[in-house]
Amino acid sequence: MTTTDLPGPVRLRVFTEPQQGATYDDLLAVAQTAERLGFDAFFRSDHYLAMGGDGLPGPTDAWTTLAGLARETSRIRLGTLVTSATFRRPGVLAVQVAQVDQMSGGRVELGLGAGWFAREHEAYGIPFPKNRFDHLTEQLEIITGLWSTPVGETFTYEGDLYRLVDSPGLPKPVQQPLPIVVGGSGPRRTPALAARFAAEYNASFPEIDEVPTLFGRVRDAAAEAGRAPDDLACSAALVLCVGKDEAEFRRRAEAIGREPDELREHGIAGTVDDAVDVIGRLVEAGASRLYLQTLDLHDLDHLALVAEEVAPRL
Template sequence: MGEALMKPVRIGAQVAPQRAAAYADIRRAAAVVEELGADMLFTWDHFFPLGKVADGAHFEGWTILAAWAEQTSRVGLGVLVSCNTYRNPDLLADMARTVDHISGGRVVLGIGAGFKEREFLEYGYEFPSAGRRVADLAAALPRIENRLAVLNPPPMGPMPILIAGGGEQKMLRIVARHADIWNTFAEGDDLVRKLGLLERYCAEIGRDPAAIEVSVHVGGDPWENGPALRELGVSLFTISTSGPEYDLDTVRRWISWRDEQNA
């Protein structure tokens, strides 16, 4: 991808609502993310903490997003990402539209197939095979798009759909058809291969792959880690942090790198 065709660099911060002493810690972190000038502020859609401490403090993502919509005024907002199984697709579209209005039109609707068996089972959901979960996501996305189109009032503007997942036979075909943003943990040769497949799947349905923003999770030194991803066309770089003392120094460094890249 030529430099002139690249989308501007954007920086996201995922403030994970886990291991926080109180919601006040999450609220303060969100305020700092906006003050720093990040482009996106993300929560997530889990019912228990991720990582080694699986039974620590935790809060639900969509209710947090609605609170952030009132608290903030500029930064984009999203759940990175909603698990398709946890909500009726039409309801999820309605929730996203409502938070979009609360925020003044700043919501990205993030969605994926889900993967944490414990969450499904302890909250009373069936935990089907990975193939079934991906098929369910494929069936849900047209419902989400149709519901967004008929809601009264509609979203405040075109609501980007962010899809997370990198399955090469099925998920990337879903991304090609429905995503405005593709979020992935892939890197190196794995990312190169997946980008090639995504381009092929877009060609099969007559869609320009440049219409899909590529989003990755990052950390460390942006001047060291960012250029190779940038050369592949990545434009949204997201740093995750967990409580109770949210460390946003890495977010600050990536924002400085963004400003150099976009100058």
């Protein structure tokens, strides 16, 4: 398949977890393959510590990685799912993301979350505050405020946690507004933040039967905020493990250390028919984008199978 968008009613996005063990060259190969096959986006997690295993050769920084990919790809969209608000000061993050957006020609999306992995903060000396949602809220206010301040004017912010005085709000991203992704399963604060700041709400690794409820909460919050029903995209991130037949599916499940039955219950997994069925259920629930968590970064044939056998049937 040439470098064109994949067919179907839902955008398929490749999502990687490099903290489990990947070099920049590994990620470059996946991103360029995803672009060539027609996937809509390449996203990566933003973590500094492996969750099980040795994580060799060690972590890569998300925004350093995306800056490199911005210059080595041409069409595919790039982003994080998600950057932790605890990792960077909001002013610095606003500069980083705007610069990578410029480097990519306007292809970046910022996934921003409150952070949750206390052990990685401890391992790398990053403060892990108790009021992480307050940090996330103020960071969203600051980043959107900096980017939306007209050139020649200044931005001042006085919050409980952050204070900015007469910032020029530079540089500006190419995209105005640059899309922000807010995710989570909380019943109140997450939907409210998504409705207020986000272009997209993401449900990360939900139980598939719970997706309609999660999307419904966000749509209700968006309506209360005065947004049009189709103004806020809804998406889900789920593990991907598909084979052209049962034997290939089971081989791929073994390669990532997962049980086939568990994958079928919680992911986009099984044969091509199984994958098409699950994606259909998610689209029926309102998903317009799906993040396919790709755990074996060296199995590029896996992505080709999805592009060539699953996507055309959506």
